[in-house]
Amino acid sequence: MKKQALEDRSRSLGETVTSGIRRLLVEGAFAPGQQLSEMALCERLGVSRNTLREAFRTLAHEGLVTHQPHRGVFVTRPGxxxxxxxxxxxxxxxxxxxxxxxxxxxxxxxxxxxxxxxxxxxxxxxxxxxxxxxxxxxxxxxxxxxxxxxxxxxxxxxxxxxxxxxxxxxxxxxxxxxxxxxxxxxxxxxxxxxxxxxxxxxxxxxxxxxxxxxxxxxxxxxxx
Amino acid sequence: MKKQALEDRSRSLGETVTSGIRRLLVEGAFAPGQQLSEMALCERLGVSRNTLREAFRTLAHEGLVTHQPHRGVFVTRPGxxxxxxxxxxxxxxxxxxxxxxxxxxxxxxxxxxxxxxxxxxxxxxxxxxxxxxxxxxxxxxxxxxxxxxxxxxxxxxxxxxxxxxxxxxxxxxxxxxxxxxxxxxxxxxxxxxxxxxxxxxxxxxxxxxxxxxxxxxxxxxxxx
DNA sequence: TCACGAGTATTGTTGAACAATCAAAGCCGA
DNA sequence: TCGGCTTTGATTGTTCAACAATACTCGTGA
CATH class of the missing domain: 1.20.120.530 (GntR ligand-binding domain-like)
Incomplete structure (x- = not known):
């Protein structure tokens, strides 16, 4: 299915999603420690799981989310x-x-x-x-x-x-x-x-x- | 509480692939500027494209490879x-x-x-x-x-x-x-x-x- | 109360399929 | 011959569906 027009052709969808989630995170849209479910975010953002997972890898590398194998990704809770x-x-x-x-x-x-x-x-x-x-x-x-x-x-x-x-x-x-x-x-x-x-x-x-x-x-x- | 072999289970395949490519890169197995074809590396490493692309995202974030949209990833050539x-x-x-x-x-x-x-x-x-x-x-x-x-x-x-x-x-x-x-x-x-x-x-x-x-x-x- | 196990939900990974884009080969007219 | 245009082939971008592996839930029985 065709999604709404991408605002920027030079930026891939994956990068757009990464930026979007990053903004949500620094603006406090999610509670620290909250789990970010793959399917829930897929639906909310209108992208596939694979694309979302690429974004998760980048955000985990940046330290904004924490990846726990087979459990999911969670908003980092800074101690x-x-x-x-x-x-x-x-x-x-x-x-x-x-x-x-x-x-x-x-x-x-x-x-x-x-x-x-x-x-x-x-x-x-x-x-x-x-x-x-x-x-x-x-x-x-x-x-x-x-x-x-x-x-x-x-x-x-x-x-x-x-x-x-x-x-x-x-x-x-x-x-x-x-x-x-x-x-x-x-x-x-x-x-x-x-x-x-x-x-x-x-x-x-x-x-x-x-x-x-x-x-x-x-x-x-x-x-x- | 079950014991688990931390080496094998805690590292996902994607992370293993990331480390493997990273080692190849710092050991000079690829020429700077060389393109890393998705399909070629998929076959060589025995993983799927999606898994390899997750690894590419991490390596690009680290600066070891350079991602050019719709062209591919290339070994970074430091100027x-x-x-x-x-x-x-x-x-x-x-x-x-x-x-x-x-x-x-x-x-x-x-x-x-x-x-x-x-x-x-x-x-x-x-x-x-x-x-x-x-x-x-x-x-x-x-x-x-x-x-x-x-x-x-x-x-x-x-x-x-x-x-x-x-x-x-x-x-x-x-x-x-x-x-x-x-x-x-x-x-x-x-x-x-x-x-x-x-x-x-x-x-x-x-x-x-x-x-x-x-x-x-x-x-x-x-x-x- | 506690241990144990079956069932369920979620993540991990794969393969195929199609769309979007780029690069090179071929074509045409001046 | 040269420059520009179209076509064509290859590669990447993205989605979907399926299955495997693991974690969590809850009910059962002692």
Whole structure:
């Protein structure tokens, strides 16, 4: 049977499905730990099992879903260990990328655009979009290192972190405060004091880590 | 509760095929740029197209093969841009991992074992195995950072680099000298002079980069 | 209550079939 | 001869149906 027109011919259906599920995952459409049944998703997305399974392989490789042989694929539920590791990685990568950055690198413009965008979305109280913009800011920091491979890896890490964000109820408290913090990092960096900017960034990351970990604890306490 | 043989049951056929092709790739069984025909590989490996395609998705995500829609998958041919980026990444990651390492980290034992192993293989003039052992040494350096995600990413990077090694004819010159260099880095680090060890490592990486880039130039000149 | 086993549902894998696309061979006119 | 067009063959993209292998459920009996 012919499906509705594919929006993009250069992208195969499998890639389209992968992107679609990825978006659903980072937007919190599924509960962490929830099983993603093959047949159910096949029907919902209108694709065959084989195509869906190709998408599952990619997403499992990215860490967004967990594959248990003969049991199925489940939405990854990031534990405190994963959260701690991810923030350690973020400090490892982001701080070094920022500290070694060329001041007039084109990615600085992306950083500015991300902060701008986050501010607008905050006006509209679209906290999900604020989170996306904040992530784009940090992605731009990593882009300062001029490595597409590192960029891809880092965006994977951020996507996994957003799964953990899904555990938190209060999106405003989660994303709102960081708009100003990111602005401050950017201002300090553009002002020429790279060392201070790195220190600010490190401090903000540590704070964010505490917030997410605390939310995880609360989640467990309330019967997760 | 039933016992199960973990090796056989926990790995699906698709994962086995993925590992098999990956090994063939890093060992240089295929020429860079060569197309991997689905039907040909299906027959050779004795699996169905669907299973093979799942493996292709994973390998493409790792960067070892390149997927061109409606044309097929090809062994990635690392260009000078990729080589430069990979070595930049290696300096970025390895040097920072080593400089922040806890001196009695368990991974130090792995570093020692890798150097030992490389020395033995060099005796037997098994240069492929020497290369593998040298890679294990650098993987152990990254393991000092205590991040499984970073380890996985880094081993991916090293696998891609080995594709570039496949361009070189003289494996002895490619892997032999680094056994002693790695030993020197390890000795200096264990001697307590972390800063000097990092400097040595950085210097060796730069030298290796020059060797690989020169080999690539020669390869192109000789009709690649 | 617990162990055990049959039955059911889901995943793992295969093969065939058709559609979509690309690449090369052949055709035609200038 | 050359460039552009069509045709043709081969390969990939996707679906479907079937069966095998495994995990889960539930009822039975001690």
């Amino acid at each position: 405190p260990g994963s959260i701690v590791e991810i923030y350690r990685l973020r400090r490892f990568i982001e701080c070094r990328a920022l500290s070694e950055a060329w001041p007039s690198h084109p990615a600085v413009k992306e950083m500015r655009a991300a902060v701008e965008n986050a501010r607008e979305r905050r006006e509209q109280k679209d906290w999900l979009a604020v989170g996306t913009a904040n992530m784009a800011f940090h992605g731009a920091i990593v882009a300062l290192a001029d490595s597409p491979r590192l960029d891809a890896f880092f965006s994977q890490i951020l996507a996994e972190l957003r799964l953990a964000f899904g555990l938190m109820a209060d999106k405003e408290w989660l994303h709102g405060p960081y708009v100003e913090m990111n602005q401050q990092v950017l201002d300090t960096f553009e002002g020429g004091d790279t060392k201070a900017a790195v220190a600010l960034l490190e401090q903000y990351l540590a704070q964010s880590e505490r917030v997410v970990l605390a939310a995880w604890e609360r989640q467990v306490a309330s019967g997760g | 000078p841009g990729s080589i430069v980026e990979i070595y930049r990444l290696r300096r970025f990651i390895e040097c920072r991992a080593l400089s922040e390492a806890w001196p009695s980290h368990p991974a130090v034992k792995e570093m020692r074992a890798a150097v030992e192993n490389a020395r033995e293989r060099r005796e037997q003039k098994d240069w492929l195995a020497v290369g593998t052992a040298n890679m294990a040494f650098h993987g152990a350096i990254v393991a000092l950072a205590d991040s499984p995600r970073l380890d996985a990413f880094f081993s991916q990077i090293l696998a891609e680099l080995r594709l570039a090694f496949g361009l070189m004819a003289d494996k002895e010159w490619l892997h032999g000298p680094y056994v002693e260099m790695n030993q020197q880095v390890l000795d200096t680090f264990e001697g307590g002079d972390t800063k000097a060890a990092v400097a040595l490592l950085e210097q060796y990486l730069a030298q290796s980069e020059r060797v690989v880039l020169a080999a690539w130039e020669r390869q192109v000149a000789s009709g690649g």
